[in-house]
Amino acid sequence: MSDSNIGSYHTNAYNAEAACEHCEGIIRHEPWCQTINAAVCYARKIIASPTELSIGDATILHSLGVLWDRCHG
Numbered sequence: 001m002s003d004s005n006i007g008s009y010h011t012n013a014y015n016a017e018a019a020c021e022h023c024e025g026i027i028r029h030e031p032w033c034q035t036i037n038a039a040v041c042y043a044r045k046i047i048a049s050p051t052e053l054s055i056g057d058a059t060i061l062h063s064l065g066v067l068w069d070r071c072h073g
Helices: 038-048 055-063
Strands: none
């Protein structure tokens, strides 16, 4: 039998520990997962650390009257 005749197979040997910590994807990441979506990664970064906000985005938010600062609580 040649290699071209060997079929592929699928196994359900995946487990919860192998899941992505962000989207819980086991076989593949979700489209909105921060590990593969740069926009989502940036959004999560600026929420965690307002200093990561780009100058352009800060200017837009400022012109809209938004105060983008770390929450004090």
